[in-house]
Amino acid sequence: MINVLVLAVGLGLPLAPAVPAPAALAPAARAAADPAAPAGVLRPxxxxxxxxxxxxxxxxxxxxxxxxxxxxxxxxxxxxxxxxxxxxxxxxxxxxxxxxxxxxRPRRMRPLVPGGPRDRVEVDLRRQLLAVYRDRRPVLISHMSSGAGVQFCEGGRCRIARTPEGDFRVTKRAPGWTTGPLGSMYNSLYFVGGVAMHGSTKVPLRPASHGCVRVPMDTADKLYRLVDVGEPVYVRRGGR
Missing domain, CATH: 1.10.101.10 (PGBD-like superfamily/PGBD)
Structure with missing residues (x-):
């Protein structure tokens, strides 16, 4: 049985205030959101x-x-x-x-694990980027948010919110929303203890979770359809 405290590390509530979603911003507010953007570009x-x-x-x-x-x-x-x-x-x-x-004409992304299995998931902690490979080609590439690297306490114990690095495999799938002591996760794919790749409504431009790998909700639906139990998951801090 997975320890409840280990499970807690994987659950993904933000550890800092989230950046508001800009989907419905008026033109003036959009410009203020990125004042360096020149006219003629596409904005939220x-x-x-x-x-x-x-x-x-x-x-x-x-x-x-x-x-x-x-x-x-x-x-x-x-x-x-x-x-x-x-x-x-x-x-x-x-x-x-x-x-x-x-x-x-996009540039082909350099893999984290050259020569790795034909089908795999790569999690780049430096770039905060997740990629799913099929037949050694990336078929899903996603912005993500990993462990915030700050201390948090739960159940009388304190630890650092960190996404573990290493070579893992998906051990369990949990469809839809699941809720635990630290919050809710969507379409979770566990790969070490209670740490999972999962959908979240808050995936900011910074590491912000208690250890899980958060991806946007639409991406989580596709990720869950692509990845099954046993899939290799490589978590690295990629080079520049």
Missing amino acids: GDRGPAVKQMQRRLRAGGYFWGQADGVFDESTRAAVWGFQKSQGMRPRNVADAKVLRALE
Whole structure:
């Protein structure tokens, strides 16, 4: 039986205030969210054919699993973050000309584990990026948030919120929402003790969990369909 305290480490409540989702921001508020963004780029809250085209290209690359509806919502923003990280760019709340050009001919992402199994999951703690490989090619690439690296206490014991590094396998799947002492998790894929990859409504641009690997909700649905018990999971702090 898994110790309750070990399970608690995997549950993913934020350890710091979450950044508000910008999906419904008005134009003035959107500009304030990223004042360095020049006119003509795509921003959270934007709508139209240009956003839909970007969403379709993100989906084709394995970054976006929401609806390609032409609305730059929170799910689209997370996909843009994931793409920017995979291309060596600093993640930002906008898709500028550089991002849109890169989407036309994206650079292939370097694997964390060259020569690893044909089918596997890689978790890059440095870039905060998760990738699912099929036949040695990434088919899902996602922005993520891992252990915050700060102390927390639960049940009279204190520990550091850290995502363990190493070579693991998925040991258990838990569909839908599950709730424990530290919060709720969606479509959980456990890979060491009570630590899991799971969906969350809060996946900020910083490590923020108690140890789990959080991914956006739409991505969690696809991840859960792709990954089964026994799948290798490699957790590394990748190089630059």
